[in-house]
Amino acid sequence: MRQPPSLADRVLAALPGFTEAPLARDMAARLNTDEPHVKQAFDRLEKEGRAKIVRRGRGLHLVPADYPGRLCIICRAEFTATRKETVACSYSCARHLAWRNQDMRKRHRASVTASHARPEVKEKLTTRSREYWSDQASREQASEIQREKWQDTNIRGRRMVGLEAAWSSPERREKQKDRRLKDWQNPEFREKTVAAMRNGKRGVIKRRAIELATANPSMTVVEIAGRLNCKVVRIDFILRRARKEGVIGIRPGDGPRLRKRLQEEAA
Known part of the structure; x- marks a missing residue:
């Protein structure tokens, strides 16, 4: 037919x-x-x-x-x-x-990397970046732009796919790990990071949880999580680490084995 x-x-x-x-x-x-x-x-x-x-x-x-x-x-x-x-x-x-040529992109990246490695260029870029991010208006503008982009489903989807593809590479993970370990060995970076973790916005939940646990020893982990509107698992992890560091004592619900071990260690 x-x-x-x-x-x-x-x-x-x-x-x-x-x-x-x-x-x-x-x-x-x-x-x-x-x-x-x-x-x-x-x-x-x-x-x-x-x-x-x-x-x-x-x-x-x-x-x-x-x-x-x-x-x-x-x-x-x-x-x-x-x-x-x-x-x-x-x-x-x-x-x-x-x-579109992969060799072209590779040569360009190598050229940019070599240029940024030059001391005068690196110092110039660092100064320009610090001047930009020291301005409160610039930071708020950049934050607002990124928030709007993340709310776009198409942009968010492309970014998530790109992040997943990038971090699925063992070479990428090892490179990032070596970079962070190298940064952590720098005393200035270490001190600045620890201070930010203790006093910055990311540590506010930890500080509030420890404050509630110290002021109200009878409050359970579930009650503290409800007060802070957080997951119970997160608050339990924070309090366990704080107890291990000696910041707080034994909490309700820690269990008899843990209580016994801590009492033996204290004795």
Whole structure:
């Protein structure tokens, strides 16, 4: 049984009937079909080499495969050039084409890394960064921009996929581990980080939990978690570590074995 012609075949057959290169909506009106499927047919014809898509203004038009004009490989715009090997219409499109090359990206990253390793460049970047982040308005503006981006489902999805792909690499995890261990061996970094952990915003739950446990020794972990609107597991971990460090004593619900061991150690 003979199969009916596909939409791409119908589009190609109707193309000579237009006096000018048609848009997808023009072709959809001629064939009495919807525009999204016509766009898919345009892409299929271009992929199979039976037609070409040319950009004129903001619209994408369909032209025959033997169209003599030179089309940009990136944006599909028509352009003129003296060199036959030129395939991009502008410097921007040429850079975009070059950036598709993995070796090009690798060489660029190596060049940037080498440049940032120079003492004068590193000092200049550090000074500029400190000046920017020392301004309260700049920090609030940057925070607001990031919050808006994370609320966008598309951006959030791409970031989560990228983070998962990055941290699935053993080399990436080892590199980050070595970097953090090296930073932790720096006394200045260690002192600054410990102070931030004890007095910064991230340690407010820990401080509040210890304060409640000290002021009300009879409060259980569940009661403290409810007061601070936190998970019981998190508060239990905080209090256990505080008890181990000697900040607080035995808590209700610690269990007879733990009580006995701590009493033996105290004796």
